[in-house]
Amino acid sequence: QVQLVESGGGLVQAGGSLRLSCAASGRTRSTYHMGWFRQAPGKEREFVATINRSGLSTYYADSVKGRFTISRDNAKNTVYLQMNSLKPEDTAVYYCAADLTLWREKIPTTVSDYDYWGQGTQVTVSS
Numbered sequence: 152q153v154q155l156v157e158s159g160g161g162l163v164q165a166g167g168s169l170r171l172s173c174a175a176s177g178r179t180r181s182t183y184h185m186g187w188f189r190q191a192p193g194k195e196r197e198f199v200a201t202i203n204r205s206g207l208s209t210y211y212a213d214s215v216k217g218r219f220t221i222s223r224d225n226a227k228n229t230v231y232l233q234m235n236s237l238k239p240e241d242t243a244v245y246y247c248a249a250d251l252t253l254w255r256e257k258i259p260t261t262v263s264d265y266d267y268w269g270q271g272t273q274v275t276v277s278s
Contacts, residue, residue: 179228186265198212218234219234237276
């Protein structure tokens, strides 16, 4: 079992920044890719970013590329999402997720690729 707790969400004006954190506990040594997803009202949960266990490989959705940065500190069992130049369309509940699969042929970007999820943190960007 892996428990994930997100924090850092809030209300920010367009153009502003927020940093989300995701603290993991439990079988953290088994987590490989860690990902961030988001879900806006009435929409499906969508991929935002993912990072592999070493932190050397990252991948982003086109909609956030160049504005968001994912990172991880394995010593603290924490994953971060630095969000800059925020836009109103970034408003959503942001979820952290853990993938326990050791090896994948493709980068994990779908909901079904991940085994554990946090409860989510709300991010609201005002125009």
